[in-house]
Amino acid sequence: MVEDKYISDDMVKKTMEHPCYNCAGHKYARIHLPVAPSCNVQCNYCVRKFDCPNESRPGVTSSILTPEEALERYKTVKAKLPNLTVVGIAGPGDSLAENYPQVKRTIELIREYDRDVTFCLSTNGLMLPFYANELADLGVTHITVTMSAVDPKISGKIYKYVSYMGGIYEGDAAGAIMISNQMSGLRMLLAAGVICKVNIVTLKGINEHHIPEVVQTCKDMGVYITNIMQMVPVKGSAFENLPMVSNLEIGKLRTECGTIMKQMLHCRQCRADAIGTLDNDISVDLAGFAPEEKG
Ligand code: SF4
Ligand code: SF4
Numbered sequence: 128m129v130e131d132k133y134i135s136d137d138m139v140k141k142t143m144e145h146p147c148y149n150c151a152g153h154k155y156a157r158i159h160l161p162v163a164p165s166c167n168v169q170c171n172y173c174v175r176k177f178d179c180p181n182e183s184r185p186g187v188t189s190s191i192l193t194p195e196e197a198l199e200r201y202k203t204v205k206a207k208l209p210n211l212t213v214v215g216i217a218g219p220g221d222s223l224a225e226n227y228p229q230v231k232r233t234i235e236l237i238r239e240y241d242r243d244v245t246f247c248l249s250t251n252g253l254m255l256p257f258y259a260n261e262l263a264d265l266g267v268t269h270i271t272v273t274m275s276a277v278d279p280k281i282s283g284k285i286y287k288y289v290s291y292m293g294g295i296y297e298g299d300a301a302g303a304i305m306i307s308n309q310m311s312g313l314r315m316l317l318a319a320g321v322i323c324k325v326n327i328v329t330l331k332g333i334n335e336h337h338i339p340e341v342v343q344t345c346k347d348m349g350v351y352i353t354n355i356m357q358m359v360p361v362k363g364s365a366f367e368n369l370p371m372v373s374n375l376e377i378g379k380l381r382t383e384c385g386t387i388m389k390q391m392l393h394c395r396q397c398r399a400d401a402i403g404t405l406d407n408d409i410s411v412d413l414a415g416f417a418p419e420e421k422g
Contacts, residue, residue, distance in 0.1 A: 138268060141245045141268055141322075142269070142322055144245065145157075145245060145269055146404060147247070147354075147391065147394065148352060149352075154404065155212040155404065156212065156402070156404045157212070157402075158200070158215065158402045159217045159397065160192060160200065160214060160216055160400075161188035161190065161218065161399040162193070162197050162216060162226065162229045162230055163216060164218070164226060165221070165225040167221055167224040167225070167251075167254065167289070167291065168251055168253060168288065168301075168305070169286060169288050170285060171366045172285075172328065172330070172360070172366040172369070174361045174363045188218075188219045188398060188399040188400040191219075193229070194232035194235075195236070197237070198233070198236040198237055198240060201237050202240065205241070208402075212244065212245055213244070213247050214234075214237055214245070214246050215246075215247040215248065216230050216246075216249070217248075217249045218249070222248045222250050223253070223257075224254065230248070231265065234265050238265070245268055248262065248270050249270070249271040249273070251272070251305070252273070252274055252309030252312050253291060254308070255315070256311045259312050259321075260319060267321065268321060269323075269324070270323055270324070271324040271325070271354075272309055272324075273326040274309040274313075274326075274341065275334055275338075276334050276341060277341050278306075278340075279303035281302065281333065281334050281337050282305050282306050283297070283298045283301050283303070284330075285330065285333065310344075313348055313350065314348060317349045317350070323349075323351055324350065324353070324354060324391065325341070325350050325353045325354070326356060327353060327354065327355045328356050328358050329355060329356065329357055329380065330369060331372050332369070335372060335376070335380065338355060338384065342388060343387055345388065350388070351389065352390065352391050353384065353388060354391035354394050355377065356396065357372055358372075
């Protein structure tokens with residue numbers, strides 16, 4: 128695990144003020160800017176939806192923003208929330224898929240406006256080896272990769288398909304591509320000094336016994352923290368009938384894996400347009416507002 132002593136003072140400060148990278152950061156707010164609707168894989172548990180202000184989970188947003196609209200929303204929210212420290216890009220698709228140019232432009236526009244804000248991005252990791260160094264150069268200091276397995280046979284059961292370099296892959300081949308790119312991308316980020324978190328979705332009967340191995344792999348690579356999450360079955364997804372692991376089972380897994388490395392215990396599985404502190408998400412209140420109305 129990366130120890131704080133190996134991180135620059137600025138990175139320690141940014142990490143301490145990031146509500147998702149340490150539980151002491153709960154007084155700080157983040158804004159997710161939904162600028163990346165497309166995705167390059169289909170996870171068997173995912174249904175992405177827009178226009179859903181009453182539903183709170185990853186992949187849900189009320190609208191998709193252009194980079195310019197994202198900047199306006201950032202300015203508006205920053206004026207209202209002085210404790211806003213983090214701009215996150217969490218889809219609602221994948222940040223590094225087809226819409227990556229919009230993601231990049233959003234980061235550039237906000238960076239021109241605010242030299243201090245922390246940029247955070249989440250990805251399935253498929254395109255990470257292609258963009259890892261560029262993201263570090265853009266000043267993205269915190270990146271989350273969802274990697275729920277490190278065995279191609281297990282990973283292959285998580286994705287309905289993976290669309291990569293003009294081909295469509297399924298099963299073991301999909302799993303092998305995902306793991307290879309997730310791990311090499313993470314290694315590139317870590318070598319560039321980016322603080323990395325790995326999200327692990329617990330899928331009953333598929334990966335729950337394999338999770339300690341995923342966590343051990345993350346520790347060996349130098350990942351800062353892992354976040355073992357429950358899969359919430361979503362109607363219309365391939366895993367809609369897969370039972371959820373219980374809170375007790377998740378608790379036991381987190382305790383076991385906590386002996387390996389630092390665990391996130393306070394993830395709220397936020398919307399792609401979440402705004403506010405983790406305890407007080409105001410995205411639904413602001414959903415659908417036109418930036419010029421509030422700016
Ligand atoms: Fe959904 Fe994210 Fe999986 Fe894409 S990578 S299918 S957006 S969960
Ligand atoms: Fe933080 Fe979890 Fe919400 Fe992402 S989904 S912003 S990691 S609390």
